[in-house]
Amino acid sequence: MKAEAARLGFATVGFAPAEDDALRAARLHDWIAAGHHGSMQWMEDRADVRQGPQSMWPEARSVIALGMSYAPEVDPLALxxxxxxxxISVYxxxxDYHDVVKKALKALA
Incomplete structure (x- = not known):
């Protein structure tokens, strides 16, 4: 899986148990309560299932974490x-990184 992920452009791959964690859930709650989610209301509306992997997928046993750089080819500070x-703003x-990452994830699946 790591070799295929690298071929598809992922720079890093990691694996972890899919266990919900009370500390992470509390940190998410505090982060949202502090308004750090900005205008992303969906984060507040769905915080209950975003507390941990098993909150969203109770049958999950493992998490696969992937990292991909979508930095521009040109140094944004050059000008x-x-x-x-x-x-032009870097973003x-x-x-669109959503499209780039989604395409690679689908190919890996």
Whole structure:
């Protein structure tokens, strides 16, 4: 699985037990209560199933965590100080990371 994940562009792969954890659940609650979720109301609305893997999928036994860089090919600071040149925000450069990561996840599945 690690070799295939690397072939698909994932830089890291990890595995962990899919156990809910009271401390993580409390931290999520505190984070939401502090308003750190901003305008992502769905996080507050679905916090009960986001407390841990088994809250969402009771039958889950393991978690597979994957990491993928979607950094732009060009250094975003290269134009720093050049006021006469327009800059495009990093998040808007390249393909939407949702699409890139989703495609790789589907191929790995």
């Amino acid at each position: 720093e100080g050049e006021a006469e040149k327009a800059r 808007a450069q390249g393909r």
